[in-house]
Structure formats: C-alpha cells, structure tokens
Amino acid sequence: MAKTIMIQGTMSNAGKSLICAGLCRIFRQDGYKVAPFKSQNMALNSFITENGLEMGRAQVVQAEAAGIAPQVEMNPILLKPTNDTGSQVIVNGEVLQNMCAREYFAYKKQLVPEIMRAFHKLEETYDIIVIEGAGSPAEINLKQDDIVNMGMAKMAKSPVLLVGDIDRGGVFAQLLGTLMLLEEEEKNMVKGLIINKFRGDKTILDPGIQMLEERGGIPVVGVTPYLSVEIEDEDSLTERFQGRKEAELIDIAVIRTPRISNFTDFIALENIKGVSLRYVRDCRELKHPDMIILPGTKNTMEDLLWMRQNGLETEVKKGAAKGTIVWGICGGYQMLGESLSDPESVEAGGRIDGMGLLPMETTFVRQKTRTRVNGTFQHIGGILKELSGIAFEGYEIHMGETRGKDMPMSRIKDYVQEKSSEDGLSKGNVYGTYVHGIFDKEEVTTTMIRAIAKHKGIDPDEMEGVDMKAFKETQYDLLADSLRQHLDMKKIYEIMDRGITDR
Structure with missing residues (x-):
C-alpha cells in the first residue's frame, strides 16, 4: 500500500x-x-x-x-x-x-x-x-x-x-x-x-x-x-494578475474578464525578455498595446456583455481597425464572431451580437468538446503571416460550435478520437482559435514575437521565445x-x- x-x-x-x-x-x-x-x-x-x-x-x-x-x-x-x-x-x-x-x-x-x-x-x-x-x-x-x-x-x-x-x-x-x-x-x-x-x-x-x-x-x-x-497558478487568487503594468519593447494586454479561465495559456509570453504581458480590467489600463488577447472564459456571453458595458469591447474594435493584433482563445475566439446563440440555455440563453471582427457564428450546445490536438497554421495573414506552416499542440475544452464563413486558420488532428478537422479563423490582424496551449511551443512564440518586433522596427534577433516543457x-x-x-x-x-x- x-x-x-x-x-x-x-x-x-x-x-x-x-x-x-x-x-x-x-x-x-x-x-x-x-x-x-x-x-x-x-x-x-x-x-x-x-x-x-x-x-x-x-x-x-x-x-x-x-x-x-x-x-x-x-x-x-x-x-x-x-x-x-x-x-x-x-x-x-x-x-x-x-x-x-x-x-x-x-x-x-x-x-x-x-x-x-x-x-x-x-x-x-x-x-x-x-x-x-x-x-x-x-x-x-x-x-x-x-x-x-x-x-x-x-x-x-x-x-x-x-x-x-x-x-x-x-x-x-x-x-x-x-x-x-x-x-x-x-x-x-x-x-x-x-x-x-x-x-x-x-x-x-x-x-x-x-x-x-x-x-x-x-x-x-x-x-x-x-x-x-x-x-502555473490555478485560480482567481493568483498574483499573476497583479504583475507588471508598464509596457516594454513589445506590449501584450490580456483582457481580464470576470470569469477568465486557462490564463496559464500566457505564461510562455510572460517569460520572453523584452515582452510585457499585462492583465487589464478597464479602458484606462488598456493603453496602446501591440497585441490584445481575449482569453478563455467560463461564460462567454456574460463576459462579452461585461466588456460591452465598460467600454473594453469598443476599445478592442478600435484597436483592430488601426491594425493592432487581436487574438482570441476559446471563449475569446467566440466573442470575435458575428453572433453567439444559446438556444439550450447552456450559458445565459438567447442570442447576442458578437464583436463582428471575424466572419463566423457560434451556437452553444450541451455536449462539451474535450480533446487534445496537434496542428499546423495554414491560412494566416497580417503581421503574423510567418506563422504559416508552423506546428503547435494543445487541447480544446468548450461547449460551443463555431461555423466560419472563410478559410480556417489551421488544420488540427484530434488524437483522442484520431480524426482531423479545421480550427480557427484569421482576418487581417485578428486571429482566433479554440486551442489552449497554442503558445507553449518555442517556435510559435519566437516566430510571433519576432514578427511583431519586425513590424515595429525592432531588431527581431533580440526576441527569443520559450520552450515551456523545458522551462517547466x-x-x-x-x-x-x-x-x-x-x-x-x-x-x-x-x-x-x-x-x-x-x-
């Protein structure tokens, strides 16, 4: 025993x-x-x-x-x-x-x-x-x-x-x-x-x-x-949310919604020299980041309404219009679409408009998607176009089905059910995916951060990503x-x- x-x-x-x-x-x-x-x-x-x-x-x-x-x-x-x-x-x-x-x-x-x-x-x-x-x-x-x-x-x-x-x-x-x-x-x-x-x-x-x-x-x-x-921290008491507030060479802002989940997705970005990753709750804190991340959430519709009420949705849309990179993961990805429908009251029930930054619609269903995946970026443009062809891995965990009206951002393989499918969407400098852990591979973060550096006129050789497995x-x-x-x-x-x- x-x-x-x-x-x-x-x-x-x-x-x-x-x-x-x-x-x-x-x-x-x-x-x-x-x-x-x-x-x-x-x-x-x-x-x-x-x-x-x-x-x-x-x-x-x-x-x-x-x-x-x-x-x-x-x-x-x-x-x-x-x-x-x-x-x-x-x-x-x-x-x-x-x-x-x-x-x-x-x-x-x-x-x-x-x-x-x-x-x-x-x-x-x-x-x-x-x-x-x-x-x-x-x-x-x-x-x-x-x-x-x-x-x-x-x-x-x-x-x-x-x-x-x-x-x-x-x-x-x-x-x-x-x-x-x-x-x-x-x-x-x-x-x-x-x-x-x-x-x-x-x-x-x-x-x-x-x-x-x-x-x-x-x-x-x-x-x-x-x-x-x-x-990695696990819950809302994490001190990670109280971290740095000042921008560095490359500044990334994560919207800290009331029901934020899986914020461990961003630890790899936090540990890159010259990169600041800030969690923000209002328009005053947002300032002018190079990249805005909409994280996962346990209640997409209510957190989107929270952003709508406090003005953060408007600021995200303004940033996207000016060419700021916007990246949504899971619930954050769902927010970027044209509409969110909840006919079975999985979340709040009813239907609301999304941010309209990606051509897609999401419907919530009671069956939860739970799987581990690996994939490759394919149809991706904008500042982060150099991600095309790079492999990633992670996992999906969500209760919505999203239908895009354009080419998917990546091809993924579900290695629980051993089947291939498509994931995500990108339009201009707006990107979305259901995959948590997508930034954990060093090649992904290095390519992404170097692309942002190059766009800003910063020497990209100064920016190196982190291999999360080895770092852990x-x-x-x-x-x-x-x-x-x-x-x-x-x-x-x-x-x-x-x-x-x-x-």
Missing part, C-alpha cells in the same frame, strides 16, 4: 499546491514513484488528459513535477464556477450537471465511492501519494460531510502537514486557531506545521516557533521562503531544491512511515 502525506492549509492560497508540487519532485528525485491527489478541486483553469477527460491544473502541475502523465484519478471531482452561487460539477473528467452550492453540498457525500475508487487506483501503482486539501479544514460550516480536508485524511488514513501563510500576517493565529477548531481526532492527524512565504531573517522568527510548538503540541517541520519560481523542468527542480533546504525532509519521511498512529 502506498504511503501518503496530506498538505492542508489555514486558508485558500496558503501555498498548498506549490508545496505539493515540490514534494512530488523531491520524492521523484529520491527514487520513488509518486502521484498527486485532490478529491475535490474548484477552479476555472482545467486541463484535458490524453484520453479526453477534464481535471484541475494543480494536479497536472504536480504530476509533471512527479514525472508522470496526468490522469483523471488524481482529481476525481472538479467544480467550475458558472456564477456566484453555482458550478458545473465534473466527475471522473466528465460533466455531471450544473448545481447551486446548496444542492451540491447536499449531494457531495454520494461521490465518496468515486473518490475512493480513484484513490485506490493510484495506490495500486505508486509508492507515495501526495494529497492536497482545499481552503481550510476549520471551516466549521462546511465540516459536516467533508470530502476534501479532514474527511479525506480520515478516508485515506493519511498524516497531515498544516501550512500557514506568513506573508498575509497572523500566521501563529492562523495555525493555532485552525488546530483549536479541529476535533481531537482530527488534531491528532496533524503531524507537522509549515510556515510558508517567509521573507527575512529566520532567527527573528525562532521564539515564535518555539511558542507555536509548545501551544500547539505539534512540531514545525519547515519555514519555507517566498519562492520566485515560475510555476528547470522550475520544478528549483522548487525542489528550495524546499529541501527549508523543510525537514527526514522528519517528513518519518511522519509518512508512522502514518496516523498517536504521537
């Missing part, structure tokens, strides 16, 4: 996902077969596995760190918020239905067999399973029938490491307060504490750590620093090296060996 270690946090964004990824890489480096697991994830950033199933990106990142292919058993339940009170419920990679929060709260206990089936399947293959919790285990209004924090720890019989975020202040109150709100049985499962995101001289912290251990009765197994590693490997190693320095790995191995036996 696999050994387990579970990482829970005092709050959302305490750093659970990153520490899980680092532990996955450490255990892999130490010669173990390791897999991540999170019973229930809530995120708009999702991923499609090689067999066409949908899962949260945090476990994809952790699987990559572990050196294995992501599989849906690592995240059997995914909740994708559709509005402030409801989510699309995805079980074992496939859509179950949309539920309001109260409805799901009453239903979720029925999913325990699916959770345990997935967990046991991983146990059969791997030496170690790194389990991630969600939010906080001390949410007293949610503890009944919990399936993701202490409820999951009990089902997996897993020892727990509790992580607190010192960067947001009050870390001692976070950790001790969480322990105080746990039942005695639950508290006995917490075998170590981690203070995360620390900046400064650790010796100043030592008296507080001593008091924390005395009052909590649980050892501190690490004080981890505020890490500067480039690893360096970042996982940096993460593991840092955690090794600041975590007591000997103690963590001892905790896993002992399991949940009493201290």
